[in-house]
Amino acid sequence: MKVVAAMSGGVDSAVAAARAVEAGHDVTGVHLALSRNPASYRSGARGCCTIEDSNDARRAADVIGIPFYVWDLSDRFHEDVVEDFMDEYAAGRTPNPCLRCNEKIKFAAVLDRALALGFDAVATGHYAQLRTGADGLIEMHRAADHAKDQSYVLGVLDQQQLRHSLFPLGDTDKPAVRREAEARGLLVADKPDSHDICFVADGDNAGWLREKLGDRAPNHGGDIVDATTGETVGSHTGTYGFTIGQRRGLRLGVPAADGKPRFVLDIEPVSGTVTVGPRERLAVDHVSGIRPRWCGTVPDRVEGTVQLRAHGAEHRAVVLVAGDRVEIDLLDPAEGIAPGQAAVIYDGTRVVGSATIASTRSVDGAA
Amino acid sequence: MNQPLVYLDHAATTPMLPVAVEAMTRQLTGVGNASSLHASGRGARRVVEESRETIARVIGARPGDVVFTSGGTESDNLALKGIFWARRAEDPRRTRILATAVEHHAVLDPLHWLAESDGAEVELLPVSSEGVLDLDALRDSIARDPASVALVSVMWANNEVGSLQPIADVVAIAAEHQVPVHTDAVQALGQVPVDFAASGVDALTFTGHKVGGPYGVGALVVRRDLAVSALVHGGGQERDIRSGTLDVPAIASLAAAVEESVKHQHEHAVRVAALRDDLVRRVIEVVPDAHLHGAPAGPLRLPGNAHIGFPGCEGDSLLMLLDARGIECSTGSACSAGVPQPSHVLLAMGCDPDQARHSLRFSLGHTTTPADIDAVVEAIGPVVERARAARAR
Numbered sequence: 001m002k003v004v005a006a007m008s009g010g011v012d013s014a015v016a017a018a019r020a021v022e023a024g025h026d027v028t029g030v031h032l033a034l035s036r037n038p039a040s041y042r043s044g045a046r047g048c049c050t051i052e053d054s055n056d057a058r059r060a061a062d063v064i065g066i067p068f069y070v071w072d073l074s075d076r077f078h079e080d081v082v083e084d085f086m087d088e089y090a091a092g093r094t095p096n097p098c099l100r101c102n103e104k105i106k107f108a109a110v111l112d113r114a115l116a117l118g119f120d121a122v123a124t125g126h127y128a129q130l131r132t133g134a135d136g137l138i139e140m141h142r143a144a145d146h147a148k149d150q151s152y153v154l155g156v157l158d159q160q161q162l163r164h165s166l167f168p169l170g171d172t173d174k175p176a177v178r179r180e181a182e183a184r185g186l187l188v189a190d191k192p193d194s195h196d197i198c199f200v201a202d203g204d205n206a207g208w209l210r211e212k213l214g215d216r217a218p219n220h221g222g223d224i225v226d227a228t229t230g231e232t233v234g235s236h237t238g239t240y241g242f243t244i245g246q247r248r249g250l251r252l253g254v255p256a257a258d259g260k261p262r263f264v265l266d267i268e269p270v271s272g273t274v275t276v277g278p279r280e281r282l283a284v285d286h287v288s289g290i291r292p293r294w295c296g297t298v299p300d301r302v303e304g305t306v307q308l309r310a311h312g313a314e315h316r317a318v319v320l321v322a323g324d325r326v327e328i329d330l331l332d333p334a335e336g337i338a339p340g341q342a343a344v345i346y347d348g349t350r351v352v353g354s355a356t357i358a359s360t361r362s363v364d365g366a367a
Numbered sequence: 368m369n370q371p372l373v374y375l376d377h378a379a380t381t382p383m384l385p386v387a388v389e390a391m392t393r394q395l396t397g398v399g400n401a402s403s404l405h406a407s408g409r410g411a412r413r414v415v416e417e418s419r420e421t422i423a424r425v426i427g428a429r430p431g432d433v434v435f436t437s438g439g440t441e442s443d444n445l446a447l448k449g450i451f452w453a454r455r456a457e458d459p460r461r462t463r464i465l466a467t468a469v470e471h472h473a474v475l476d477p478l479h480w481l482a483e484s485d486g487a488e489v490e491l492l493p494v495s496s497e498g499v500l501d502l503d504a505l506r507d508s509i510a511r512d513p514a515s516v517a518l519v520s521v522m523w524a525n526n527e528v529g530s531l532q533p534i535a536d537v538v539a540i541a542a543e544h545q546v547p548v549h550t551d552a553v554q555a556l557g558q559v560p561v562d563f564a565a566s567g568v569d570a571l572t573f574t575g576h577k578v579g580g581p582y583g584v585g586a587l588v589v590r591r592d593l594a595v596s597a598l599v600h601g602g603g604q605e606r607d608i609r610s611g612t613l614d615v616p617a618i619a620s621l622a623a624a625v626e627e628s629v630k631h632q633h634e635h636a637v638r639v640a641a642l643r644d645d646l647v648r649r650v651i652e653v654v655p656d657a658h659l660h661g662a663p664a665g666p667l668r669l670p671g672n673a674h675i676g677f678p679g680c681e682g683d684s685l686l687m688l689l690d691a692r693g694i695e696c697s698t699g700s701a702c703s704a705g706v707p708q709p710s711h712v713l714l715a716m717g718c719d720p721d722q723a724r725h726s727l728r729f730s731l732g733h734t735t736t737p738a739d740i741d742a743v744v745e746a747i748g749p750v751v752e753r754a755r756a757a758r759a760r
């Protein structure tokens with residue numbers, strides 16, 4: 001096959017590209033330029049999208065012996081990922097831009113362009129496994145290395161996208177990938193893993209949102225209210241600085257009566273009120289999802305598990321699907337579930353699909 | 368790869384001429400710092416001075432006008448900063464530098480730096496839809512306040528679209544006000560007739576690797592009586608305005624390449640222009656809405672330049688698809704981290720950003736054969752079709 005290997009400049013995508021070559025594919029390395037101003041993205045060895053990362057990707061392609069190009073997708077990325085990220089926070093939700101990028105950029109804009117240019121597939125360094133099921137459909141499973149598994153952020157891919165995807169690292173653990181990079185002479189072998197959000201330069205989400213949202217922010221401050229007493233216990237400088245389940249950085253002036261830590265329970269962007277309360281009230285046993293994406297056949301009902309945030313735990317669940325609505329009963333209650341995040345639905349290790357969390361219901365009955 | 372490479376990016380760099388390789392390798396085995404006083408040093412110095420004389424003779428300069436540098440970018444920086452600083456030191460009113468909007472980045476970026484960091488007032492003058500300087504704009508700009516103009520810099524030929532600039536008119540207009548003129552002739556030397564003295568310019572940039580010489584060596588030809596401030600300080604080797612141990616093998620090779628390419632300039636231009644015209648005509652036969660950017664083929668355009676717009680395509684898709692077929696060309700635009708930006712040259716010529724991204728520059732040179740043209744004509748139809756499909760997504 002003719003394969004585009006998306007190369008971020010990191011160790012995973014470099015080894016994935018090398019493995020695609022070894023599997024006999026005709027591979028072309030492509031680095032995605034996602035920032036309109038590369039200097040503003042995370043610098044050094046931490047993320048993707050900087051000029052250094054582009055150079056690292058180029059050198060890896062040289063070592064592997066494949067052609068290399070940079071594709072400028074900065075406009076699409078800004079429109080589909082960065083703008084969406086800001087809108088979601090402005091609306092009091094907590095988006096996952098990595099999922100969005102996979103859905104709209106890596107396995108959409110890039111894949112479409114690659115197919116049009118005569119390629120057959122896109123290979124990435126994601127940790128997930130593809131198998132052909134008994135029904136002939138491509139199934140996506142969790143990676144062999146559960147600690148590195150990235151099937152959660154790929155849960156938005158549909159059958160068409162999966163048919164044109166390659167994840168050559170799915171059967172390998174990360175230390176082995178690093179050893180392999182070293183053995184192959186790839187200089188990125190010891191480059192640190194990327195974390196956080198690539199376009200938020202210093203990891204200061206709230207500061208970035210404050211600067212970028214400007215007048216689009218629903219508020220630049222408001223009260224923090226204790227759910228138990230109804231008392232105002234502090235103030236804040238913008239609801240977009242909070243996420244459900246957050247404990248740190250609340251700077252509450254009034255200690256809780258029971259002396260226990262308080263957590264963000266609710267964010268109300270219109271009034272600007274952030275509600276806090278004890279940990280017990282974070283527990284939810286029902287999640288409603290919208291915008292479902294299915295990897296294969298659309299199910300009516302799934303008895304399996306769901307994962308409700310990146311690197312989060314699996315919860316046993318019963319999932320009922322009705323058109324664009326997905327209702328999830330959690331047999332194991334979950335804590336700190338934020339609207340805007342994805343609920344990815346699994347049957348064993350197989351990804352069934354995903355939905356965007358619209359609302360949750362607390363164990364104690366509150367919506 | 369088993370297919371022969373079709374190299375059509377000679378404006379980026381062109382293969383070294385055999386005489387230049389021979390001149391260089393002959394000197395590589397010798398020893399001698401051209402500034403040393405012993406026999407080996409004198410030998411090295413002799414090679415440098417003979418090279419200087421050869422270059423002066425074939426480009427119509429005096430040997431003392433030729434200042435060796437590391438190439439085009441350094442020569443442009445030396446001319447712009449060095450002449451600006453010296454002229455302003457003579458008269459503090461001289462704060463303006465005039466140039467065209469289509470200069471190479473080796474001119475534009477020093478000018479931006481002078482404007483941002485050193486108080487220069489830089490005016491980038493408009494060009495026609497063919498990329499040729501608007502002489503009335505130059506005339507008006509100087510006349511507005513002649514005493515404030517430190518320098519005029521106008522390239523001899525544009526590196527992207529190949530249009531020649533009206534250097535004789537620029538010199539005549541500047542001379543009325545005793546304003547010196549610098550020209551970046553990197554693309555012109557060896558392609559069109561270039562005579563330093565006859566042109567009347569005060570300073571001229573050229574570089575080795577565009578005329579069949581080595582990388583990393585070039586010269587600023589600058590009239591001896593024009594003051595130039597130094598950029599690189601040290602041993603003062605080149606007229607005290609450029610320091611650094613002279614690269615004897617590179618200079619010998621540069622002289623051989625300049626001599627050879629200027630000697631054969633006319634027959635080279637006739638041969639290459641015919642191939643270029645054939646390429647353009649046959650590409651447009653295959654892709655009817657393709658069109659040549661810049662001056663029409665003829666005496667006002669570089670003979671080897673075919674800058675072609677392909678509506679509905681991204682230049683970088685075309686480039687990648689041709690590269691995969693062993694055909695090497697350029698989108699002609701500057702890159703940052705390999706990201707193609709819309710060309711400032713095409714934007715200045717009035718193209719919109721889409722048009723500025725849909726082009727390819729094929730630049731022909733001394734190794735180009737009719738078979739190279741056939742290969743492009745054969746590939747271009749399916750490649751454009753593919754690139755259009757990718758663009759439509």
